[in-house]
Amino acid sequence: MGFYLVPHPEENLTHNVLLDDDTxxxxxxxxxxxxxxxxxxxxxxxxFVGPRPNDPSMALIRCTGDTEHFYAYFDGWRGDxxxxxxxxxxxGDAR
Numbered sequence: 001m002g003f004y005l006v007p008h009p010e011e012n013l014t015h016n017v018l019l020d021d022d023t024x025x026x027x028x029x030x031x032x033x034x035x036x037x038x039x040x041x042x043x044x045x046x047x048f049v050g051p052r053p054n055d056p057s058m059a060l061i062r063c064t065g066d067t068e069h070f071y072a073y074f075d076g077w078r079g080d081x082x083x084x085x086x087x088x089x090x091x092g093d094a095r
Contacts, residue, residue, distance in 0.1 A: 001072070001073065001074045001075075001076070001084050001087065002072065002073050003070075003071075003072045003088070003091065004070070004071045004072070005069060005070060006068060006069050006070065006071055007069075021044075021045045022040075022042045022043060022044050022045060023042060023043040023045065023051075024040050024041070024042050025041045025042060025043065026040075026041040027039070027040055027041075028041075028085065030085075030088060030089055030092075031092065032065065032070065032088070032089075032091055032092045033092055035065040035066060035067060035069065035070055036065065036066040037063050037064070037065050037066075037070060037072070037088070038063065038064060038066070039061055039062070039063035039072070039085070039088070040061065040062050040063070041059055041060070041061050041081070042060055042061070042062065043060065044060060053075075056078070057077060057078055057079075058075075058076065058077060058078060059074060059075070059076060059077070059078040059080075059081050060074075060075055061073060061074040061075075061081065061084065063088065072088055
């Protein structure tokens with residue numbers, strides 16, 4: 001899992017979370033400080049290597065803030081997603 005501040009999202013050529021050809025399995029929203037954060041549990045589709053993850057016990061989660069100044073991700077065992085979401089929500093308590 002990882003959590004990042006994005007200093008200048010307006011300079012990025014693409015959005016923090018790409019969803020064009022992805023399958024969204026679930027969507028979660030949180031408030032983190034003054035920012036709304038949306039997380040997508042998804043399956044990425046790549047025409048060269050196929051879907052990722054290809055094992056249903058694994059999860060791929062991408063999150064971004066509404067201003068795109070915050071980005072978080074989780075790649076790992078689906079059973080650990082609750083720990084990721086709890087950690088993410090706990091970031092709002094850390095000051």
